[in-house]
Amino acid sequence: MYNNLCQKDLIRLLLLEKGKDLGLLYQAAMKTRLENCGNAVYLRGLVEFSNHCRNSCLYCGINAENKSLKRYRMSQDEILAVAKEISQRGVKTVVLQSGEDIKMKPLWLAGIIKKIKRNFNLLVTLSVGEHSKEIFALWRKAGADRYLLKIESSTPSFYRNFHPRMSFKRRLNCLKALKKLGYQTGCGNIVGLKDQSLDSLAKDLLFFKKFDFEMLGIGPFIPHRKTLLARVKHGDKNLVLKSIALARLLNKKAYIPATTALGTIGGEKSILDALRAGANVIMPNFTPQKYQKNYSLYDGKKPLAKPGDKGFENLKKEIKKMGMIIL
Numbered sequence: 001m002y003n004n005l006c007q008k009d010l011i012r013l014l015l016l017e018k019g020k021d022l023g024l025l026y027q028a029a030m031k032t033r034l035e036n037c038g039n040a041v042y043l044r045g046l047v048e049f050s051n052h053c054r055n056s057c058l059y060c061g062i063n064a065e066n067k068s069l070k071r072y073r074m075s076q077d078e079i080l081a082v083a084k085e086i087s088q089r090g091v092k093t094v095v096l097q098s099g100e101d102i103k104m105k106p107l108w109l110a111g112i113i114k115k116i117k118r119n120f121n122l123l124v125t126l127s128v129g130e131h132s133k134e135i136f137a138l139w140r141k142a143g144a145d146r147y148l149l150k151i152e153s154s155t156p157s158f159y160r161n162f163h164p165r166m167s168f169k170r171r172l173n174c175l176k177a178l179k180k181l182g183y184q185t186g187c188g189n190i191v192g193l194k195d196q197s198l199d200s201l202a203k204d205l206l207f208f209k210k211f212d213f214e215m216l217g218i219g220p221f222i223p224h225r226k227t228l229l230a231r232v233k234h235g236d237k238n239l240v241l242k243s244i245a246l247a248r249l250l251n252k253k254a255y256i257p258a259t260t261a262l263g264t265i266g267g268e269k270s271i272l273d274a275l276r277a278g279a280n281v282i283m284p285n286f287t288p289q290k291y292q293k294n295y296s297l298y299d300g301k302k303p304l305a306k307p308g309d310k311g312f313e314n315l316k317k318e319i320k321k322m323g324m325i326i327l
Contacts, residue, residue: 002028002249010202014242022242029245029278036252037280040327041319043307044093044125044257045086048287048295049074053099055129057152058162059193061224061296062099068226070294073101076112080119082286087120089307092327094122095148095283100129110142117143125186130170133177140181147178148186150217153193154207155200162193175211186215186255191243192235193221201243209250215281216251218243219259222298237266241277248278257281264302271304272318282326284312 002025005013016022050073051062062069074082079096086094094116098104113124125146126139136147149171153159156168178185189204208216220235240262247256258274260283266273271282285303287295292303305311316326 005246005250007199007202007206010205010246011198013246014198014201014239016242025242025245026277029248030276032248032252033278033280039324040280041275041324042093042255042281042327043091044095044281044283045082045089045091045122046095046097046283046285046287046303047074047079047082047086048097048285048291049079050098050101050104051291051295052101052103053129054102055100055166056164057166058164058228059152059190059221059224059298061226061298063227066224066226069296072291072294073103074288074291076108076115078288079112080115082288083116083120083122086286087122091284091307092123093125093146094120094286095125095127097127097148098129104128106131106135106138110138113139113142113144127186130174133181136174136177136181136183140183144183146184146186146215148188148215148217149175149178150186150188150190151175151204151207152188152190153196153200154189154204158193158196158200161195179211184214184255185211186217187211187213188215188217188219189243190221190235191218191240192233194229194232201239205243205246205250208247208254213251213254215255215257216247217257217259218247219261220265222261222264222300224296224298234265237262237270237273241273244274244279245277255281257283259283260285260301260303261298263304264298264300267302268315268318271315272322275319275322275324282315 127148159168222234256279258271258279
């Protein structure tokens with residue numbers, strides 16, 4: 001029933017509302033996840049180490065046009081201290097995330113990657129935007145394992161609407177370079193952008209399948225008060241869940257997170273719903289408290305608690321009730 005899904009099939013499934021057919025979709029996604037990935041929910045320790053960004057993406061609260069935002073850069077010592085805490089709390093992967101910070105020196109980040117690998121034996125995921133193939137290669141040689149570079153929309157004209165002075169072709173070439181360098185490569189989209197069609201979402205899902213990405217981040221649009229989309233309604237939770245389920249059916253072995261944005265609009269229940277829809281990653285936020293509020297991609301952001309903290313332990317219990325284990 002869910003084999004060889006075409007664009008029309010995907011649109012039909014994205015239109016499903018409550019009922020037996022929608023339940024069957026989620027069941028199929030869960031079955032696919034269990035058969036290809038097991039019952040594990042993988043932890044990724046997130047560190048948002050800089051909110052400086054050269055880009056002006058219309059939906060993003062840390063875009064270069066937001067002059068009211070207090071900007072910060074964490075030092076190497078601060079990042080390494082957080083990496084140590086991530087390791088001590090039993091998380092096996094650190095995600096180093098930032099805006100496209102033009103003052104970040106590639107060799108500086110390479111040095112941090114090397115020290116994390118040597119001192120804490122963590123897998124390293126980078127999410128720091130577009131760079132040259134040579135810089136990607138430098139970080140790969142330093143020990144980076146994964147790279148997340150969301151395309152947000154695979155429709156070139158729609159991409160251009162939200163990314164002034166950016167190039168869809170360059171984004172695509174970066175993704176291809178990352179794959180060739182041997183990174184586990186992640187992509188993803190935003191569900192609920194202004195004027196987004198189901199046709200566009202279906203194309204995104206087929207794009208993810210075509211490139212066989214190892215990671216897929218699919219989350220809802222949430223407005224930020226200091227952007228041009230401040231008055232646009234946030235994305236629909238159920239449409240996100242259906243997108244996750246379809247992504248699982250098309251990319252059977254991918255790591256798919258239950259995103260912070262989804263948790264922000266729907267709380268813990270939305271995180272659990274995403275896992276039931278085929279997601280298999282959660283990302284506790286280890287960014288120091290003094291910086292978290294300024295990594296404001298959207299309003300009302302609710303970071304996931306750290307392992308050992310009360311909020312996380314409550315979530316862990318619910319995940320276990322669902323027959324899943326946390327790794």
